[in-house]
Amino acid sequence: MWSRKMGMAERPAVVAVNPASMLASKMVKEGFGVVGNELSIGVDILVRACLDGEFGAASGKHFDND
Template structure:
């Protein structure tokens, strides 16, 4: 999919998954607000819309929480 979408071969997906898990449970990132970052292009229209950003962040938090709980890590309420 990466090759088709971006024209380059992708790397091991577990690298990105590990980064996301660390970001979700790291005390050092507890105050990060979920700002949109993309060094490849300008933000999409949705990234500039607070309601869209909030909906995406809520979904990410719910999915991450469920995934972590499935492996025995409690992360509080979602």
């Protein structure tokens, strides 16, 4: 909800991103006992959100990478 409200402002752009669930992090391994998916899956969407024109008019929106 914060991202949506804050995204109504002109600047800065505010975008909520779920990089992906169950990635191969220490928290997932210890908490759920599974290896998880490659961390690069989560990195890819965050890099795109920062650098790609795809997110140019995305302020106030949510992106789910699952």
